Every structure is written in C-alpha cells, then in structure tokens.
Amino acid sequence: xxxxxxxxxxxxxxxxxxxxxxxxxxxxxxxxxxxxxxxxxxxxxxxxxxxxxxxxxxxxxxxxxxxxxxxxxxxxxxxxxxxxxxxxxxxxxxxxxxxxxxxxxxxxxxxxxxxxxxxxxxxxxxxxxxxxxxxxxxxxxxxxxxxxxxxxxxxxxxxxxxxxxxxxxxxxxxxxxxxxxxxxxxxxxxxxxxxxxxxxxxxxxxxxxxxxxxxxxxxxxxxxxxxxxxxxxxxxxxxxxxxxxxxxxxxxxxxxxxxxxxxxxxxxxxxxxxxxxxxxxxxxxxxxxxxxxxxxxxxxxxxxx
Numbered sequence: 001x002x003x004x005x006x007x008x009x010x011x012x013x014x015x016x017x018x019x020x021x022x023x024x025x026x027x028x029x030x031x032x033x034x035x036x037x038x039x040x041x042x043x044x045x046x047x048x049x050x051x052x053x054x055x056x057x058x059x060x061x062x063x064x065x066x067x068x069x070x071x072x073x074x075x076x077x078x079x080x081x082x083x084x085x086x087x088x089x090x091x092x093x094x095x096x097x098x099x100x101x102x103x104x105x106x107x108x109x110x111x112x113x114x115x116x117x118x119x120x121x122x123x124x125x126x127x128x129x130x131x132x133x134x135x136x137x138x139x140x141x142x143x144x145x146x147x148x149x150x151x152x153x154x155x156x157x158x159x160x161x162x163x164x165x166x167x168x169x170x171x172x173x174x175x176x177x178x179x180x181x182x183x184x185x186x187x188x189x190x191x192x193x194x195x196x197x198x199x200x201x202x203x204x205x206x207x208x209x210x211x212x213x214x215x216x217x218x219x220x221x222x223x224x225x226x227x228x229x230x231x232x233x234x235x236x237x238x239x240x241x242x243x244x245x246x247x248x249x250x251x252x253x254x255x256x257x258x259x260x261x262x263x264x265x266x267x268x269x270x271x272x273x274x275x276x277x278x279x280x281x282x283x284x285x286x287x288x289x290x291x292x293x294x295x296x297x298x299x300x301x302x303x304x305x
Contacts, residue, residue, distance in 0.1 A: 030089030035199030133168030
C-alpha cells in the first residue's frame with residue numbers, strides 16, 4: 001500500500017515537471033503560429049550581379065537617374081510578389097528580412113488591434129499565473145517526497161499541491177484561449193504590413209496545450225492519491241473502533257480464559273476473513289465485522305486522521 005502511494009506521488013510529480021517544461025518552452029518561443037505574407041518585391045540596390053537576385057526587382061539599366069533612358073523590368077504578374085515566412089508568439093512576431101536572410105522581430109503588442117490589446121494583457125497575466133502556480137505545485141510535491149514529514153503533513157502537502165496544480169491548469173486554459181482570440185483578431189484587423197496570406201498553428205502552440213493536458217493529469221493523480229489515503233484511514237479507524245467495542249462486550253460477558261486465548265491468538269488466513277466465536281453454542285451479538293486482537297491494531301499515528 002505504501003509502495004502504491006509512493007508510486008502515485010512520483011507519477012504526479014513527473015507529470016507536473018513535464019507540464020512546467022512544456023509551458024516554459026512554449027512561452028519563451030515565438031512559434032505559436034506561422035505562415036506566409038504576400039509582399040511586393042523591393043527594388044534592388046547596389047551594382048548589378050552576375051546572379052539574378054530573385055528577391056528584388058532590378059531595372060534594365062543601372063543608371064536610374066538618367067531620364068533619357070527607358071527603364072523597364074522583366075517581372076510580370078505574380079513574379080513581382082514575394083512570399084515571406086513569419087512566426088508569432090505571445091511576446092514577439094518575426095518576419096523574414098528583405099534579402100530573405102534572417103528574421104526581423106517586433107513586439108506583438110504593436111500588431112494587436114489597439115482596442116483589443118486588453119485581451120493580450122489578459123493572456124500574459126494568465127500565462128504568468130499558470131507558470132507560477134504550476135511551479136508552486138511542483139515544489140509542494142517535491143517537499144512531500146521528503147521522509148522527514150509525517151503522514152498527516154504529507155497529506156496536507158498533497159492536498160495543497162493538487163489544488164495549486166488544478167488552478168494552474170485553469171489559468172493555462174484561459175491564457176491559451178486568449179492568445180487564439182487575439183491572434184485571430186490581429187489577422188482580421190491588424191496592420192496592413194503584417195496581415196498574413198496563409199497561417200497555421202505551430203509546435204509551440206501544441207506544446208502549450210500539451211502542457212495543459214499533463215498539468216491536469218498531474219492534478220487528478222495527486223487528488224486521487226489524497227482521497228484514496230483519506231478513505232483508507234477512515235476505514236481503518238472504523239474497524240479499530242468496532243474491534244474495541246467488541247472487546248468491551250466480550251469483557252462484559254465474562255468469558256472463561258480459554259476463550260480469551262482463542263480470541264487473542266487465532267488469526268484468519270486473510271485480512272478480510274471473519275472470526276466466529278461460539279459462546280454456549282451460539283454467536284455473540286456483537287456485529288458481523290472481523291475480530292482482531294489488540295496486538296494487531298495499527299499504530300495510532302498511522303491509523304487516525
């Protein structure tokens with residue numbers, strides 16, 4: 001039984017740490033959503049190169065200041081446009097540079113619609129609470145593993161850890177939903193120089209929701225362990241009280257010494273078998289629960305809640 005309780009505690013702690021790692025990785029990266037933007041190619045600058053620069057438009061003549069020359073370009077239709085990749089997180093949105101080398105990032109709060117930025121701040125606050133409560137729950141579960149605490153203190157730590165973990169899961173769910181809302185608002189009403197042509201959710205978004213799932217699994221495991229232990233303690237306490245009541249009734253019957261020897265030494269083959277005592281050929285009216293000697297009663301520290 002103790003091994004099972006220890007296994008449940010270790011499982012809850014492992015799930016909590018996994019959820020915290022997923023959440024931290026998701027928040028600190030900017031790959032919640034990614035896609036492409038359709039932009040017009042800029043004009044090429046600098047001397048002409050032997051290799052054609054596909055990411056910009058170059059005139060047929062390098063002397064663009066000579067008004068006597070007719071300037072024309074070879075790109076037509078869709079060739080005049082470029083698809084730049086971008087990726088966005090809670091804090092930053094990054095887009096490919098004009099020369100398609102590297103990314104230029106800017107604050108996501110500048111992209112969100114001005115009258116809807118409260119949703120973004122609600123997302124950031126909820127995400128901060130999510131990480132804080134998740135870390136607190138993991139710290140309490142770690143303290144619970146310490147052998148210096150008594151069983152009752154460990155149960156209290158387990159209860160507080162389950163509560164913090166469950167609350168953190170609710171905050172995480174709110175944060176993730178708020179980000180989904182503010183990103184879709186930015187796609188519809190954001191600045192023209194940012195609106196994407198195509199987009200989809202990326203691996204950071206998957207990590208965030210995976211963190212929420214493992215967080216709730218950790219909370220359920222911790223709460224289940226606490227509830228099961230409390231039920232076991234109450235069951236033991238009820239059995240002890242009934243056994244003491246049976247002993248008192250047997251003392252009132254003033255049974256002979258041989259019967260007391262049978263009561264104190266006889267043990268059922270398993271813990272749930274009933275011990276039947278016959279007094280003058282009849283069963284004493286002391287209930288139908290199993291009878292156990294006082295030497296088999298568990299220690300008070302473990303039996304009582």
